[in-house]
Amino acid sequence: MKIIVCLGNVPDTTTKVKFVEDNTKFDAAGVQWVINPWDELALTRAMELKEDSGNSVDKVSVITVGGKNTEPTIRKALAIGADDAVRIDLNPEDSYVAAYQMAAYLKNEQELHIVFAGTESSDYNGAATGGMLAELLSVPSISSVSGFELEGDKVRISRDIDGGTEHLLVDIPMLAIVHKGIAKEPRIPAMRGIMMARKKPLNVVPPSDVEALTEIVGFELPGSKPPCKMIDVDNAKELIDLLQNEAKVL
Amino acid sequence: MAVLAYMENWDGKFKKSSFELVSYANALAELLETNIIVLSLGPVSEDELSKLGNYGARKIITVPDVLFKTLDNQVFSKVISVVAVNVGAEVILFSHDNAGKALAPRVSVSLKAGLVSGATGLPLSVDPFTLRKKVFSGNSFARQIIKTDKKVLTLAKNSIEVKENRGSVEIEVFQPDVQAGDFKIHMEDVQKQTGKVILTDADIVVSGGRGMKSPDNWGPIEELADLLGAATACSRPVSDEGWRPHQEHTGQTGKIIAPNLYIAVGISGAIQHLAGVSSSKFIVAINTDKDAPVFEAADYGIVGDAMKILPELIQAVKEMNAS
Numbered sequence: 096m097k098i099i100v101c102l103g104n105v106p107d108t109t110t111k112v113k114f115v116e117d118n119t120k121f122d123a124a125g126v127q128w129v130i131n132p133w134d135e136l137a138l139t140r141a142m143e144l145k146e147d148s149g150n151s152v153d154k155v156s157v158i159t160v161g162g163k164n165t166e167p168t169i170r171k172a173l174a175i176g177a178d179d180a181v182r183i184d185l186n187p188e189d190s191y192v193a194a195y196q197m198a199a200y201l202k203n204e205q206e207l208h209i210v211f212a213g214t215e216s217s218d219y220n221g222a223a224t225g226g227m228l229a230e231l232l233s234v235p236s237i238s239s240v241s242g243f244e245l246e247g248d249k250v251r252i253s254r255d256i257d258g259g260t261e262h263l264l265v266d267i268p269m270l271a272i273v274h275k276g277i278a279k280e281p282r283i284p285a286m287r288g289i290m291m292a293r294k295k296p297l298n299v300v301p302p303s304d305v306e307a308l309t310e311i312v313g314f315e316l317p318g319s320k321p322p323c324k325m326i327d328v329d330n331a332k333e334l335i336d337l338l339q340n341e342a343k344v345l
Numbered sequence: 346m347a348v349l350a351y352m353e354n355w356d357g358k359f360k361k362s363s364f365e366l367v368s369y370a371n372a373l374a375e376l377l378e379t380n381i382i383v384l385s386l387g388p389v390s391e392d393e394l395s396k397l398g399n400y401g402a403r404k405i406i407t408v409p410d411v412l413f414k415t416l417d418n419q420v421f422s423k424v425i426s427v428v429a430v431n432v433g434a435e436v437i438l439f440s441h442d443n444a445g446k447a448l449a450p451r452v453s454v455s456l457k458a459g460l461v462s463g464a465t466g467l468p469l470s471v472d473p474f475t476l477r478k479k480v481f482s483g484n485s486f487a488r489q490i491i492k493t494d495k496k497v498l499t500l501a502k503n504s505i506e507v508k509e510n511r512g513s514v515e516i517e518v519f520q521p522d523v524q525a526g527d528f529k530i531h532m533e534d535v536q537k538q539t540g541k542v543i544l545t546d547a548d549i550v551v552s553g554g555r556g557m558k559s560p561d562n563w564g565p566i567e568e569l570a571d572l573l574g575a576a577t578a579c580s581r582p583v584s585d586e587g588w589r590p591h592q593e594h595t596g597q598t599g600k601i602i603a604p605n606l607y608i609a610v611g612i613s614g615a616i617q618h619l620a621g622v623s624s625s626k627f628i629v630a631i632n633t634d635k636d637a638p639v640f641e642a643a644d645y646g647i648v649g650d651a652m653k654i655l656p657e658l659i660q661a662v663k664e665m666n667a668s
């Protein structure tokens with residue numbers, strides 16, 4: 096059985112975000128790119144499942160929609176342990192285009208088992224690609240997944256809800272949209288993995304023809320906020336007074 | 346033409362975010378000179394449905410079938426799409442919460458309607474249909490155009506004032522062509538926190554970071570939260586260490602929250618932490634380090650030892666509550 100992990104390439108989360116061309120483009124100059132944090136957790140969980148001899152996962156593949164600039168991120172995923180990778184050669188304009196490209200590719204798979212997608216990408220925060228992909232592939236999707244166990248040809252899922260967790264049983268094929276909790280810590284590639292990653296297959300495929308449904312036309316940085324009002328430590332109680340009478344939130 | 350708002354229920358009840366969504370739908374319908382229709386899936390009493398009428402809902406379509414008690418993304422989005430077509434919906438609205446994020450992308454694909462997720466207000470313009478949303482985990486905003494005739498939106502929390510607009514409500518029961526076998530997701534059991542304020546709903550949140558030093562020091566955080574009717578939260582290392590449950594982890598990779606008041610105690614204010622709380626109306630920071638970045642995001646700050654300051658705040662809140 097195979098697990099396919101959707102992989103996003105995003106600016107490092109500490110990036111000081113800037114825009115160029117009259118605030119219409121993200122300034123990628125000097126930016127460090129990383130695997131989207133949730134996709135990294137998804138990949139980690141996929142590797143754990145593959146290594147667990149108690150189930151039949153024997154392959155983990157990653158898939159990305161992106162230009163050549165995403166290859167270091169893909170190699171990192173291979174170094175973490177993915178067996179092979181596909182890059183669909185296009186910079187997607189929106190979540191729909193990304194999902195459409197992956198669906199067009201995955202429809203050619205002989206058999207689809209399990210797909211992992213992260214809950215959102217940390218750059219455009221679309222929270223959409225996984226759900227769109229599932230709809231395009233006509234498979235069930237489960238969101239807010241914080242636990243994933245295999246049990247024969249079924250999947251046992253923990254799904255977070257407001258103020259609790261649901262335990263669900265789902266058939267394969269399925270797509271899991273994962274977030275915090277799915278794996279404890281993202282894996283860091285080991286030296287051996289980095290060496291092996293160079294020889295693993297990274298297939299580049301041409302994109303399909305599709306039009307975006309949305310377009311980002313501009314960016315704004317948040318306005319500056321008034322400075323923090325400091326309260327003397329010897330008069331901490333004043334804080335409660337200010338919250339009650341000035342901010343009016345108590 | 347219509348604006349269709351999908352109204353999630355929690356065990357048959359609506360929440361403040363539901364009323365926000367109805368208020369938004371109402372304002373949007375006014376802007377587009379059309380009417381609003383609310384869709385509710387699963388058993389909800391007539392009384393509860395009627396509450397939506399206080400915020401502008403005039404027509405509610407309800408599917409009371411108990412099968413719809415468990416969220417199945419595929420089935421739910423199919424039914425929403427069918428209703429959207431039946432009523433000729435031009436815009437389909439969701440809250441930007443677990444259910445909204447699960448359903449909106451599927452509805453977007455099935456209707457070939459462009460999706461903007463996490464919109465922070467009414468459209469900046471109707472033609473082209475342009476919305477503002479947060480990007481880069483709250484570090485900036487984007488203006489995004491939907492190019493298709495039909496549109497799907499999820500609305501970020503705290504994006505619009507809940508506005509009363511009372512009137513009579515027409516409730517229509519709809520039975521979609523769905524069988525038990527269409528549900529591919531089987532609920533085994535649910536674990537729920539009881540008696541605690543739910544973090545994503547809370548108006549006030551008291552949050553502790555690594556500066557609390559040990560899980561044994563959480564007493565004053567919990568006491569302060571209790572007194573304020575607040576939820577408790579924490580930074581990522583605190584949940585990674587197992588000091589607090591992972592449901593409390595706030596920030597970019599944890600929960601994104603937007604309370605009226607966020608009190609950050611012993612939290613340095615890393616960019617990834619702030620990404621999850623920067624939409625709070627007011628932020629209070631308590632930290633021994635006067636240069637901690639959290640003070641740049643905060644509205645009120647105290648430099649000092651949390652273990653000394655928290656008991657004083659607790660005392661002050663007790664006095665406030667007593668008066």
Ligand SMILES: Cc1cc2nc3c(=O)[nH]c(=O)nc-3n(C[C@H](O)[C@H](O)[C@H](O)COP(=O)(O)OP(=O)(O)OC[C@H]3O[C@@H](n4cnc5c(N)ncnc54)[C@H](O)[C@@H]3O)c2cc1C
Pocket residue numbers: 108132553554555556557579580581582583594595596597598599610611612613614615616617618621631632633634637649650651652
């Ligand atoms: C990809 C990625 C994603 C991340 N996502 C998140 C996320 O979602 N959420 C998150 O929180 N972090 C996240 N992080 C981690 C983040 O970068 C910080 O490491 C983390 O937020 C720091 O937690 P902290 O503020 O509790 O601890 P620290 O940074 O160690 O800060 C502790 C603070 O406590 C103060 N302090 C010490 N003693 C006292 C005292 N007695 N009284 C008062 N103050 C005291 C110190 O001055 C210090 O400012 C992420 C990191 C990465 C790389």
